[in-house]
Amino acid sequence: MIALGAGIAALSGAGAGIGIGLATAKAVEAIARQPEAESKISKNLILGCALAEATAIYGLVVAILILFLS
Numbered sequence: 176m177i178a179l180g181a182g183i184a185a186l187s188g189a190g191a192g193i194g195i196g197l198a199t200a201k202a203v204e205a206i207a208r209q210p211e212a213e214s215k216i217s218k219n220l221i222l223g224c225a226l227a228e229a230t231a232i233y234g235l236v237v238a239i240l241i242l243f244l245s
Contacts, residue, residue: 181241187234191227198223 202220206213 177241177245181238184234184238184241188231191231191234194227195224198227 198220202216205216
């Protein structure tokens with residue numbers, strides 16, 4: 176049961192990967208449509224990717240804590 180909980184917690188990495196992929200695709204599309212706004216789009220993309228990665232890292236930490244502290 177502990178391993179199942181840790182596996183579910185680790186799935187947050189997959190969600191973050193999908194989210195970053197979608198965000199990158201939309202950013203590239205937006206830059207292709209409006210190249211003069213590239214700097215603003217890039218700043219928002221980097222911020223969003225950082226937040227998504229933080230979520231994945233939190234999930235990984237929770238999974239590790241579940242495995243080793245239970």
